[in-house]
Amino acid sequence: xxxxxxxxxxxxxxxxxxxxxxxxxxxxxxxxxxxxxxxxxxxxxxxxxxxxxxxxxxxxxxxxxxxxxxxxxxxxxxxxxxxxxxxxxxxxxxxxxxxxxxxxxxxxxxxxxxxxxxxxxxxxxxxxxxxxxxxxxxxxxxxxxxxxxxxxxxxxxxxxxxxxxxxxxxxxxxxxxxxxxxxxxxxxxxxxxxxxxxxxxxxxxxxxxxxxxxxxxxxxxxxxxxxxxxxxxxxxxxxxxxxxxxxxxxxxxxxxxxxxxxxxxxxxxxxxxxxxxxxxxxxxxxxxxxxxxxxxxxxxxxxxxxxxxxxxxxxxxx
Amino acid sequence: xxxxxxxxxxxxxxxxxxxxxxxxxxxxxxxxxxxxxxxxxxxxxxxxxxxxxxxxxxxxxxxxxxxxxxxxxxxxxxxxxxxxxxxxxxxxxxxxxxxxxxxxxxxxxxxxxxxxxxxxxxxxxxxxxxxxxxxxxxxxxxxxxxxxxxxxxxxxxxxxxxxxxxxxxxxxxxxxxxxxxxxxxxxxxxxxxxxxxxxxxxxxxxxxxxxxxxxxxxxxxxxxxxxxxxxxxxxxxxxxxxxxxxxxxxxxxxxxxxxxxxxxxxxxxxxxxxxxxxxxxxxxxxxxxxxxxxxxxxxxxxxxxxxxxxxxxxxxxxxxxxxxxxxxxxxxxxxxxxxxxxxxxxxx
Numbered sequence: 236x237x238x239x240x241x242x243x244x245x246x247x248x249x250x251x252x253x254x255x256x257x258x259x260x261x262x263x264x265x266x267x268x269x270x271x272x273x274x275x276x277x278x279x280x281x282x283x284x285x286x287x288x289x290x291x292x293x294x295x296x297x298x299x300x301x302x303x304x305x306x307x308x309x310x311x312x313x314x315x316x317x318x319x320x321x322x323x324x325x326x327x328x329x330x331x332x333x334x335x336x337x338x339x340x341x342x343x344x345x346x347x348x349x350x351x352x353x354x355x356x357x358x359x360x361x362x363x364x365x366x367x368x369x370x371x372x373x374x375x376x377x378x379x380x381x382x383x384x385x386x387x388x389x390x391x392x393x394x395x396x397x398x399x400x401x402x403x404x405x406x407x408x409x410x411x412x413x414x415x416x417x418x419x420x421x422x423x424x425x426x427x428x429x430x431x432x433x434x435x436x437x438x439x440x441x442x443x444x445x446x447x448x449x450x451x452x453x454x455x456x457x458x459x460x461x462x463x464x465x466x467x468x469x470x471x472x473x474x475x476x477x478x479x480x481x482x483x484x485x486x487x488x489x490x491x492x493x494x495x496x497x498x499x500x501x502x503x504x505x506x507x508x509x510x511x512x513x514x515x516x517x518x519x520x521x522x523x524x525x526x527x528x529x530x531x532x533x534x535x536x537x538x539x540x541x542x543x544x545x546x547x548x549x550x551x552x553x
Numbered sequence: 554x555x556x557x558x559x560x561x562x563x564x565x566x567x568x569x570x571x572x573x574x575x576x577x578x579x580x581x582x583x584x585x586x587x588x589x590x591x592x593x594x595x596x597x598x599x600x601x602x603x604x605x606x607x608x609x610x611x612x613x614x615x616x617x618x619x620x621x622x623x624x625x626x627x628x629x630x631x632x633x634x635x636x637x638x639x640x641x642x643x644x645x646x647x648x649x650x651x652x653x654x655x656x657x658x659x660x661x662x663x664x665x666x667x668x669x670x671x672x673x674x675x676x677x678x679x680x681x682x683x684x685x686x687x688x689x690x691x692x693x694x695x696x697x698x699x700x701x702x703x704x705x706x707x708x709x710x711x712x713x714x715x716x717x718x719x720x721x722x723x724x725x726x727x728x729x730x731x732x733x734x735x736x737x738x739x740x741x742x743x744x745x746x747x748x749x750x751x752x753x754x755x756x757x758x759x760x761x762x763x764x765x766x767x768x769x770x771x772x773x774x775x776x777x778x779x780x781x782x783x784x785x786x787x788x789x790x791x792x793x794x795x796x797x798x799x800x801x802x803x804x805x806x807x808x809x810x811x812x813x814x815x816x817x818x819x820x821x822x823x824x825x826x827x828x829x830x831x832x833x834x835x836x837x838x839x840x841x842x843x844x845x846x847x848x849x850x851x852x853x854x855x856x857x858x859x860x861x862x863x864x865x866x867x868x869x870x871x872x873x874x875x876x877x878x879x880x881x882x883x884x885x886x887x888x889x890x891x892x893x894x895x896x897x898x899x900x901x
Contacts, residue, residue: 349854358853471679
């Protein structure tokens with residue numbers, strides 16, 4: 236595709252929007268279960284393959300896979316929580332084992348997706364490695380469908396989510412669990428149920444994001460291992476403690492990574508024999524390390540400090 | 554038949570030695586000191602990349618100083634010529650080998666230092682993220698920056714043991730197996746000493762170690778640097794054994810996750826456990842890799858994925874039912890306290 240600023244920005248915008256779904260869910264489970272879910276990128280990759288099956292095997296509109304993908308990946312999220320995280324916690328496993336366990340889940344899932352990819356290739360003769368479904372996308376108002384559907388869905392989901400979190404009783408229980416699981420369970424909140432719901436939502440969001448991904452980007456069974464780096468960086472940059480910060484972080488990472496490298500490669504076309512854009516993933520990695528070094532609470536940390544100063548200005552000065 | 558069996562045996566032994574070096578390093582870092590090093594792959598990859606970069610280029614400069622060939626693009630031609638000379642020149646070969654191993658250790662140590670500098674004070678989960686990210690960064694650079702190790706296509710490694718006249722398998726068996734043994738022995742003596750007990754003390758209670766005047770952050774950093782240097786030797790040896798360094802092959806699955814699985818399966822903090830875990834998984838993996846063609850026609854996908862899935866699930870099952878591993882760490886026996894009989898203890 237020829238280089239024009241508009242196309243690059245479109246790439247970056249769609250990527251950031253899809254990343255925001257993932258980071259949102261990642262932050263949610265990080266806060267409730269207190270562990271980073273390594274398999275989160277691969278959750279989305281499952282959605283990618285559901286869309287591929289819907290579009291290429293069943294020959295249906297790819298958007299049909301949205302509800303399917305939401306439910307399937309949400310169920311996967313719940314099963315991972317119940318089968319691995321919950322079981323290990325009940326068995327008294329230390330934190331480090333919990334951290335490794337989702338890595339193991341990631342490996343099992345990636346292997347499973349590769350099996351599906353091979354199966355689709357052998358049995359249905361569908362190209363399932365490094366594929367793109369941009370040709371299957373519908374046109375809405377003369378624009379590619381995903382350009383409208385993805386941001387709309389993000390707004391809708393964020394609105395529903397905020398309403399749930401701040402206006403319902405369950406939302407209060409959820410925020411209580413985030414603040415202090417022990418205290419919440421003393422007050423009669425069923426923290427296991429809160430966890431279960433958060434893994435369900437997380438899975439669902441990852442499913443939606445994954446279902447939309449192949450409509451614009453090259454996809455592959457191993458895409459989850461790439462995505463998880465972006466998710467981490469976005470989550471840490473925004474601030475792991477806030478949902479809205481996750482969205483902000485996603486857009487910053489998405490724009491610098493996709494648009495930044497694209498514009499920079501106009502100036503420096505190649506480094507070490509390959510184009511500069513091959514080093515794209517170094518952007519989130521660098522952001523991740525710098526953020527962890529200098530502001531481990533992320534951008535949300537600044538907001539928290541600002542709020543603190545507003546409430547107790549004198550104390551801070553003193 | 555016997556020959557095939559011998560070849561499989563040699564292949565399994567070499568991989569066993571390679572992974573033993575890596576798990577030993579991990580046991581030192583995680584089993585003893587409690588640093589969750591999830592970036593183990595960066596040290597291994599660093600060692601491998603320098604093996605692709607250093608010895609071949611040195612030999613190229615020494616043997617063909619006036620050559621107009623491009624080292625990366627004309628690599629196969631250059632390798633053939635270098636190997637012919639090296640086959641007759643034991644001194645140069647040994648020198649290159651020593652430089653390679655030392656270079657790998659230096660690169661491993663430097664990478665360990667860079668990765669640890671910002672991260673060592675962080676909480677376990679953030680530390681884990683930073684180290685994984687760092688390993689990924691090293692791999693991305695190795696995969697793309699062609700002058701380093703040939704990019705995605707890889708680069709040849711000169712055969713530095715050709716002068717011995719032995720078959721390639723035997724040369725590698727002696728080199729890799731020998732170094733593996735040396736690493737295990739040094740590690741055993743290092744950790745069965747007051748130093749080993751210091752590391753365990755840090756693992757069990759950082760605050761207590763600080764209270765008795767130990768500079769915990771400094772010691773943890775040293776452990777990361779030394780451990781990474783050890784792991785880098787495995788990377789260098791893998792390059793020498795395969796005869797090529799292919800940067801994309803140094804993934805976090807192969808060189809971070811599998812060593813972790815081996816250590817956790819065997820039992821963290823126990824040398825015998827680390828060996829047992831390594832042996833069982835390496836044997837399974839190599840046998841699957843060698844004999845997968847037998848099963849392949851019957852299933853519509855690559856067997857490798859089935860193996861990954863099975864081992865991932867096996868890991869989860871071990872963590873749920875036997876989290877301390879197959880051969881758990883035993884309490885330390887200290888001379889003068891634990892070998893006294895009960896009467897002697899009473900007298901004291």
